[in-house]
Amino acid sequence: MRKYELIAPCHFGLESVLKREINDLGYDVTETVDGRVSFAGDEEAVARANIGLRTADRVLIKIGSFKAVTYDELFEGTKALPWEDYIPSDGRFNVVKASSIKSTLFSPSDIQSIMKKAMVERLKLKYNLSWFPETGHDYPIRVTILNDNVTVGLDTSGVTLQKRGYRKLTAKAPIAENLAAALLNLTPWHADRILVDPFCGSGTFPIEAAMKAANMAPGVNRDFIACDWNDLVGRSVWKDAFDEAREAIDLSVETDIKGYDLDKDMVDIARANARLAGVDKLIHFQQQDIKDLRQPGHYGFIITNPPYGERLEEKKDLPALYGTLGERFRALSDWSMFVITSFEGTEAAVGRKADKNRKIYNGMMKTYFYSFMGKKPEKRRQS
Ligand SMILES: C[S@@+](CC[C@H](N)C(=O)[O-])C[C@H]1O[C@@H](n2cnc3c(N)ncnc32)[C@H](O)[C@@H]1O
Numbered sequence: 001m002r003k004y005e006l007i008a009p010c011h012f013g014l015e016s017v018l019k020r021e022i023n024d025l026g027y028d029v030t031e032t033v034d035g036r037v038s039f040a041g042d043e044e045a046v047a048r049a050n051i052g053l054r055t056a057d058r059v060l061i062k063i064g065s066f067k068a069v070t071y072d073e074l075f076e077g078t079k080a081l082p083w084e085d086y087i088p089s090d091g092r093f094n095v096v097k098a099s100s101i102k103s104t105l106f107s108p109s110d111i112q113s114i115m116k117k118a119m120v121e122r123l124k125l126k127y128n129l130s131w132f133p134e135t136g137h138d139y140p141i142r143v144t145i146l147n148d149n150v151t152v153g154l155d156t157s158g159v160t161l162q163k164r165g166y167r168k169l170t171a172k173a174p175i176a177e178n179l180a181a182a183l184l185n186l187t188p189w190h191a192d193r194i195l196v197d198p199f200c201g202s203g204t205f206p207i208e209a210a211m212k213a214a215n216m217a218p219g220v221n222r223d224f225i226a227c228d229w230n231d232l233v234g235r236s237v238w239k240d241a242f243d244e245a246r247e248a249i250d251l252s253v254e255t256d257i258k259g260y261d262l263d264k265d266m267v268d269i270a271r272a273n274a275r276l277a278g279v280d281k282l283i284h285f286q287q288q289d290i291k292d293l294r295q296p297g298h299y300g301f302i303i304t305n306p307p308y309g310e311r312l313e314e315k316k317d318l319p320a321l322y323g324t325l326g327e328r329f330r331a332l333s334d335w336s337m338f339v340i341t342s343f344e345g346t347e348a349a350v351g352r353k354a355d356k357n358r359k360i361y362n363g364m365m366k367t368y369f370y371s372f373m374g375k376k377p378e379k380r381r382q383s
Pocket of ligand 1: 170172173174175176198199200201202203204205260261262263266288289290291305306307308321
C-alpha cells in the first residue's frame with residue numbers, strides 16, 4: 001500500500017479540533033500550521049480521512065515543497081517534483097488554486113501557468129510525449145506559498161468536504177457544515193445531552209449533531225475525486241472504507257436535538273435536508289420565534305448562529321434580538337449556550353460576559369464563538 005504525507009486544510013482557528021479528529025482516526029499528526037494539519041498515512045488513510053473527517057476542508061497528498069522567490073525557481077522547483085508518480089499520461093492536471101501569504105511571488109494566475117508549464121516539461125520527458133491528450137481523470141493541484149515556501153498538494157477530495165451532500169436546499173446565510181461540526185466539537189455536548197438551535201436556518205447544527213450522535217461519517221453519502229484514481233488509492237481500499245463507515249452508523253441512538261426558526265420555509269428546508277442526510281428521525285424541527293423559546297429538561301445546550309446583520313437583517317435590530325436570546329437563555333437556569341456571530345455587541349445584549357470567546361474566520365468574515373457555560377450535571381461534577 002502506498003504511503004503518503006497528507007495535508008488537511010481547515011478553517012483558521014480550528015486546527016486543534018481537526019488535529020484531535022485525525023488522531024482519533026488513528027493517524028499521527030506531523031505538522032500543524034495556520035489553516036492546515038499534516039499527517040502521515042497510506043491509501044487507506046486517504047479514503048478514511050475523506051469519508052470520516054468532519055472538520056477538514058479537503059485532503060491533499062503532498063507532492064513536495066521547495067523555496068521560490070523568482071518565477072525561475074518556481075519553474076525549476078515544480079519540474080523537480082516526481083509528477084509521474086501521481087499523474088498518468090492521459091490525466092487532466094491543472095493548478096486549480098494558488099494562494100500566497102507573506103511571499104515574493106503572489107500572482108495566482110502567473111503561479112498557476114508557470115507551474116503547469118513546468119509539470120508539462122517534466123511529464124513530456126518521463127512519458128516521452130510531446131502533447132498530452134488530458135482525456136483521463138482530473139488531478140487538481142493546490143499550492144500555497146507561505147514565507148516563500150511553496151507547498152504543492154494533489155487534491156483527493158474534489159468537491160470540498162464541507163459538502164456532505166445533504167444540503168441541497170440552503171438558507172439565507174448558512175454556516176459551512178464543517179465549521180458547524182468543528183464548533184460542536186469545541187463544546188462539551190454529547191449525544192446524551194439536549195441540543196437546541198433556536199435560529200436553525202437550513203438545519204446545519206442539528207443535522208451535524210445528529211450525524212455525530214449516530215456515528216455517521218460526514219462523507220458516507222458522497223464520492224471523492226480520488227475514487228477514480230485506482231493507482232493512487234485502490235478501488236478495494238475505497239470500498240472497505242465506505243463499508244467501515246456504513247457499518248459504524250447507529251440510528252437507534254436516543255437523542256434530544258431540536259431546531260427552531262421563525263421562517264416556516266427554513267423549517268421545511270431543514271427537515272428536507274435532515275431527511276437527505278438520513279437523520280430526520282433524530283431531530284425535531286419546528287417553526288418558532290426566539291421569544292417563545294421554552295424548554296423542559298436540564299443541562300441542555302443552545303448552539304446557534306443567530307442573524308448577524310451583515311447579510312440579512314439591519315444591524316439596528318440585533319441588540320433587541322440578542323437581548324431576547326439572553327433572556328430566554330437565563331430562564332433555562334442550568335443550560336449552556338454557544339453562539340457564533342460577527343455581532344460585536346453580543347455579550348452586552350445577552351447580558352452576560354462569555355466564559356470564553358474564540359475568534360474564528362468564516363471565510364473572510366471575522367466571527368466570534370462565545371461560550372456561556374452552565375452548570376454541570378451532578379454526576380459529572382463528582383466524577
Ligand atoms: C444566520 S441564519 C442561521 C443559518 C443556519 N445556521 C444554517 O446553517 O442554515 C439565522 C436564522 O435566524 C432566523 N431568525 C431570524 N429572526 C428570528 C427569530 N426572531 N426567531 C427565530 N429565528 C429567527 C432566520 O430566519 C435565519 O434562518
